[in-house]
Amino acid sequence: MIIRAVLFDLDHTLGIDHNLEASVLEQIAKEFPYLISKDKLRASLNDFQSGKISLVKMFSSLFPDQDKIRLKTLVKEYKKKCLKKAAASFTPLPGTEKTIKTLLKKKIPLGILSNGWEELQKAKAQAIGFPGAVITSQEIGAWKPDPRSFHLALEKCDFFLSTTLFVGDSPEMDIAGAKRSGMAAGWLNPENKPFPVKGLDPDFILNSLVDLLQILF
Numbered sequence: 001m002i003i004r005a006v007l008f009d010l011d012h013t014l015g016i017d018h019n020l021e022a023s024v025l026e027q028i029a030k031e032f033p034y035l036i037s038k039d040k041l042r043a044s045l046n047d048f049q050s051g052k053i054s055l056v057k058m059f060s061s062l063f064p065d066q067d068k069i070r071l072k073t074l075v076k077e078y079k080k081k082c083l084k085k086a087a088a089s090f091t092p093l094p095g096t097e098k099t100i101k102t103l104l105k106k107k108i109p110l111g112i113l114s115n116g117w118e119e120l121q122k123a124k125a126q127a128i129g130f131p132g133a134v135i136t137s138q139e140i141g142a143w144k145p146d147p148r149s150f151h152l153a154l155e156k157c158d159f160f161l162s163t164t165l166f167v168g169d170s171p172e173m174d175i176a177g178a179k180r181s182g183m184a185a186g187w188l189n190p191e192n193k194p195f196p197v198k199g200l201d202p203d204f205i206l207n208s209l210v211d212l213l214q215i216l217f
């Protein structure tokens, strides 16, 4: 296949945010007189991040005694704190900078498709100097691994299904999702794990992001 464009996952593919959202949520939860377990906080955050519930719903499930106005204030506070920490928290993974620089030099169009809320993912992408379009599930209303999210992202980026490679770390969200959407997929697998989703194997396995350069050139 000829690869003319690359669409990336963001978190744990291009960089890591050191549990930015979980730490902000834990910090907010500490302001309340009752204790919510870390597991419960993480589970709610997961539901939000995978598009199952909204932010308001996340807060109302964690703090059911709060009224609507207070919940809205919590959402605002949460977003503000996350955005404030984004630039300092998000750090590129080994190989990210070199890979992006080389792809840019070779004029390969790049994009990001990320499950997450728009301002935060854009701030994180900016923190590592990502030069392409950043498409978030919130913006397009479809979450990975739904094949629609991949199709909508391709459309937004003006990339073709048959000539775009998706690169991500999550076997289910990124690789199985991309394969189901008809895209080629490269799995970032630094720990050399066996691929766990039967029948939807990645086209390429990358030990590090720089392996992408060998695949493409």
Ligand SMILES: [Mg+2]
Pocket: 009, 010, 011, 012, 013, 168, 169, 170
């Ligand atoms: Mg990821």
